[in-house]
Amino acid sequence: MDTKISAVADKKGIVTLKTIQHTLGKHTNLVTLVVLIVALGIMTGGRALQISSLQNLMVAEAVRAFAALGVGLIIINRGIDLSIGQVVGLVACVSASLAQTSDYAGALYPGTVFPVFLPIIVGIAVGTLFGIINGLLVAYGNLPPFIATLGTMSIAAGLQLIYTRASTIGSLKNEYKHIAQGSLGPLPYLMIYVLAAVLILWIMMTQTRQGKAFYAIGGNPQAARVSGINVKLNLLKVYALGGFLYGISGVLLSSRLGLANPLTGDGMELDAIAAATVGGISHSGGIGTIGGIFIGVFTLGIITFGMTYMGVDSYYQLLVKGMIIIVAVYFDMKRHAKRA
């Protein structure tokens, strides 16, 4: 992974201050995360770092991780996506409605028995469909991504209300809930899904032509075009991929909560964009790694978790979170400015 600490020893095997500095500079995100974890450990006398609390943290962040991965890829391609939260919410509602127990009288489709895989497939399809619409608008309709996704955000929010008739969809089947709530030994399933997605996307971004094309388009679309890369098609692909990941996020969210309502997913776009940004994805495009996004998600996660653990008022949590986002990006920008 790009963010792993590379060997800090120079040729003679002596670790010099300079090499340490260099490595630290290269992996600011990871360093921040480690510092935060250690700080939290010290402040709570190690209590916050028990296995069970870490499991909670992972479960809480996993759903957001999918959204952050999706929007992170889009930002690498010089785009942005505001529709995340509403699309995730819509997906959660649709998938939940297909996973209700058939004997539940208040179900959206009472008496009908759907196979367990159906809500998963339909949910992901809905997410992907929205991704494709965003992609078409941006790549072929030449709409600015901010505006295009602002539009689809509102559409998804509307559909969510219409579909649920503004009520909560509950009483989901146990098998369905197991998808996100189960665990393999100490490892929650959710964590396994996230790690698998990170691995696959990491391979895509670093080991395949597709990844090279994404980075090139974000770095300089004109250069990508004259190198024979179909920029429009690739933009469509990245928004569709984003939608696919929101789809997974939505399914997992309804499965984890065991219900979905019109408020599900609200505001997730901001968390996802913040996480990607804290993880070192540059909004000028072409810069950032999958590992970075992953770290960004957990950095924000650990901040919230730590503060809650220490009993910080949730209003103050917002202040702290905002400041941390600004500081993290400030140092990241400084680092890039130095290189230019």
Next chain:
Amino acid sequence: MAQDQNYILEMCNITKKFPGVLALDDVTLRVRPGTVHSLMGENGAGKSTMMKCLFGIYQEDGGEIFVNGKKENFSSAKHALETGVSMIHQELSIVPERSVMENIWLGREPGKKLGPVQFVDHKKMFKDTETLLKNLEMEFSPNDRMGSLSISHQQACEIAKAVSCDASIVVMDEPTSSLTETEVNHLFKIINSLRDKGVAIIYISHKMSEIFQISDDVSVMRDGKLIATKKASELDEDKLIKLMVGRDMTNRFPPVDSIPAEVCLSAKNYTSDVERSFKDISLDLRKGEILGLGGLVGAQRTEFVESIFGLRKIKTGTLSINGKEIRIKSPEDAINAGIGLITEDRRGSGIFPLLSIIDNTSIPSLKGCRKKVGFLDHKKIFNTATGINKKLRTKTPTFHTPIQNLSGGNQQKVIVSRWLMTLPEILIMDEPTRGIDVGAKYEIYTIMSELVNAGKAIIMVSSEMPELIGMSHRVAVLCNGNLTGVLEKNDINSENIMRLATQFE
């Protein structure tokens, strides 16, 4: 139409319209295999547009293109590359955040199959790049970050990229604009070996000497029309210039007869805070003087002048202006001290693509164009900005046209106009005529001459020998960051400049 097999490329009756401009008017170009075919013409003549039609970036409005006698209609760059046409673009087309090798193989990375998935073979990519760079005698590593290379090395990368495509037609649109003489000679070696392999090269440049050194055939364009195609052996510089500008041009340089007066800028012991950059440079500049700054690319000339302008930091050194010592920490300080700088990388850092020519020209001068209450004096802005642009003969449908619609050379004229409009006392010009045609070069030289006659002072960084010799009162030469000598008027000649420029090699 029966196509002649003697030609590898035929572009017949190509027409291309842009809003307000007929960029190409029924142009026919035929290129033989194994030759270098130069395409000449003033800024805005349509050279780049013609090549972009060939490369599938623009779709021609009329006409036909035949490659190897087969009719082709390229819809994208990918399509052109697959058919064996590669192109070095006038605008650097690099992805700065990616490595050299990723840039070179972008869009056609060597693959290896692992099951159903196609992976990029990084090892092969590295090896291939290493061999390629070695064959081309280029001295950077495949893993270098593109953005960390100098502009001239970036251009070298683009050359490597075009060569690596194994194309049968290679278009080079001003490939040498950022290269020095040695590097140009090196490029010519590469071109000659391509030619021997039967590759056809279409070569666009504004540098006369290059054209005669390398071309077999020369086509000249003017105002979107093809004027003539001739054998290079039938032409000489004067004939060629006449075809290009449509009139005789007897002098390439205006007389520079101002007499330098007292010292207005004096830099002492200037040393960069970056290692391996310039060290201990002491230079004086007089009012009414053009001081040439020569040297090879990498001699740190740009770094030196940019630090005078406050764009880079220095470790030691003092600067006095008109005898008073001042500290310049930012470009703003420099502008307030009466210094102007026309940067080397004008396309990269100079233009606001969507703004009009007037806006692009007047942006740093708006302070001086206000009415009493503080509102902008649009009439004054318009008149001054258009006046300077007209003088430089910026070719454009109107002065309200967005600058991105202009040809490369005309964009540069606008940027030169911008800094002339600030009326600086001391003007630093870093490669002021790069990419500019002969006629407009003369206009820029004339303006320089007028400025020094009016008592202003100019530092001119240039890699073009004739320009250094023709325009400077004195020439200071840098080599590897050291000042190796200052030549007085009578000692200025190419041997002396080259000797000083290569002192440490």
